Amino acid sequence: MDILYNSTRDSHLKLTASQAILKGLSDDGGLFVPDHIPSLDKSFEELKNMDYRQVAYEVMKLFFTDFTEEELKSCINNAYDSKFDCEDIVPVTYADGAYYLELFHGKTIAFKDMALSILPHLMTTAAKKNNMKDEIVILTATSGDTGKAALAGFADVPGTRIVVFYPKYGVSPVQEKQMVTQRGANTRVIGIEGNFDDAQSGVKAMFNNKELAAAMKAAGFVFSSANSINIGRLIPQVCYYVYAYSRLLLDDCIKDGEKINVVVPTGNFGNILAAYYAKLMGTPINKLICASNTNKVLYDFFTTKTYDKNRDFVVTSSPSMDILISSNLERLIYKICGNDASETAKLMESLKKDGAYTITDEMAAGLSDFVSGYATADETAAAIRRLYDNTGYIIDTHTAVAAKVYEDYKKQSGDETPTIIASTASPYKFLRSVLSAIDEKYDSRTDFELIDILKELSMTEIPQAIEDIRTAPVLHDIVCPTEDMQKQVEKYLGIQ
Numbered sequence: 001m002d003i004l005y006n007s008t009r010d011s012h013l014k015l016t017a018s019q020a021i022l023k024g025l026s027d028d029g030g031l032f033v034p035d036h037i038p039s040l041d042k043s044f045e046e047l048k049n050m051d052y053r054q055v056a057y058e059v060m061k062l063f064f065t066d067f068t069e070e071e072l073k074s075c076i077n078n079a080y081d082s083k084f085d086c087e088d089i090v091p092v093t094y095a096d097g098a099y100y101l102e103l104f105h106g107k108t109i110a111f112k113d114m115a116l117s118i119l120p121h122l123m124t125t126a127a128k129k130n131n132m133k134d135e136i137v138i139l140t141a142t143s144g145d146t147g148k149a150a151l152a153g154f155a156d157v158p159g160t161r162i163v164v165f166y167p168k169y170g171v172s173p174v175q176e177k178q179m180v181t182q183r184g185a186n187t188r189v190i191g192i193e194g195n196f197d198d199a200q201s202g203v204k205a206m207f208n209n210k211e212l213a214a215a216m217k218a219a220g221f222v223f224s225s226a227n228s229i230n231i232g233r234l235i236p237q238v239c240y241y242v243y244a245y246s247r248l249l250l251d252d253c254i255k256d257g258e259k260i261n262v263v264v265p266t267g268n269f270g271n272i273l274a275a276y277y278a279k280l281m282g283t284p285i286n287k288l289i290c291a292s293n294t295n296k297v298l299y300d301f302f303t304t305k306t307y308d309k310n311r312d313f314v315v316t317s318s319p320s321m322d323i324l325i326s327s328n329l330e331r332l333i334y335k336i337c338g339n340d341a342s343e344t345a346k347l348m349e350s351l352k353k354d355g356a357y358t359i360t361d362e363m364a365a366g367l368s369d370f371v372s373g374y375a376t377a378d379e380t381a382a383a384i385r386r387l388y389d390n391t392g393y394i395i396d397t398h399t400a401v402a403a404k405v406y407e408d409y410k411k412q413s414g415d416e417t418p419t420i421i422a423s424t425a426s427p428y429k430f431l432r433s434v435l436s437a438i439d440e441k442y443d444s445r446t447d448f449e450l451i452d453i454l455k456e457l458s459m460t461e462i463p464q465a466i467e468d469i470r471t472a473p474v475l476h477d478i479v480c481p482t483e484d485m486q487k488q489v490e491k492y493l494g495i496q
């Protein structure tokens, strides 16, 4: 059955998958959601004999129903190829009682590559299908990892341009260096004097600005989004949860049908929502464990039914999760209020106006699949050290937030269900925090020395992404106040 996409703020709106991918965000400010979640039409006994690309096709064909088999397979094959540094694309590593799903083997060594290596292909295919002639301008706000992954995905893709905004003082040195060294004639990287939420709000405001849209259109441009609000990013992330289950089955770690738990270090709520979709499609998942850092808006939401972003924003050792407005939560809100678009719009309006909203008991009952927890920076560092001491396996700070939250959950609940922890970044990407967690003696070393130390301790190869920034020249140096984001875009596109 064909799937059409509604907006979380207008359930009568019906777009095809390709239209929803092109638009990114709905004109009413809502997010696109499939009108129903399809069930897997292959058994895990069948899926376990497929490789990553084949499993990805089996999942995506059910959501992107207006793409032909040939189109979709070509997108998948172009995305998940030798850009990844291992055959498996997402290997699973067992360490100290949990399975780490390593989502960081792509070009920019964070899990964002999983979706952003395919999104440009989905988007250009969608543009062709819809006879769109305008140049697509990707506007992206990043807390560090999306930006680089989007730049890498869209660089030099014909018919596209990409502008990335990042918080000048809110990303790791490696993250910043990765972005400002980006090549590609169609790329622009801008630091803003604000935090990630400011960047995200600024981008959203541009998307919703009708005058700007008209000026763009007149000049032959149209905006789209590579942020995780784009359905073309969310669905590719569902694939690796289905794949992970099939791997555990293939390796006899679980029996067919046996339930697993999934722990996800969460920021914008995209990755964990993808795991929830995998569950709704029929993957035997028991609990979805939402792990936050000190910016624990989600933990508070799950435990009090009130989402409240009125609090201090804390810069932590897991910067990609330093977020107070988790955009993708809106998709879950829409679902738990029974696909009621006007109720969703009301709550989101209240979030915008008062910075908070409270859900009803009835809605809260729809959250029973979720568990939540949080970890402070000290607890995160201790988790990295403990895992290294016990097993020699080294995880990054984001993954460590999840590891700590899982440890607490297991202790409190006694739940021994086999568990997957989404490992969202390579430790090389956050190497100073990671090595300083392992031993303070590394604090005095330079970043370049730390790279070699991590290689030795972890017995892993230095990823190409890290080799690259050792030598690459800085090509982007614009910094602007938050209010000037739109001016910068107009200047870049020459539509002032």
Ligand SMILES: *Cc1c(COP(=O)(O)O)cnc(C)c1O
Binding pocket: 110, 111, 112, 145, 146, 228, 265, 266, 267, 268, 269, 270, 271, 272, 320, 321, 398, 399, 424, 425
């Ligand atoms: C983006 C990111 C997260 C958070 O993922 P969401 O989908 O935004 O919840 C966690 N860890 C890393 C390393 C990331 O880059």
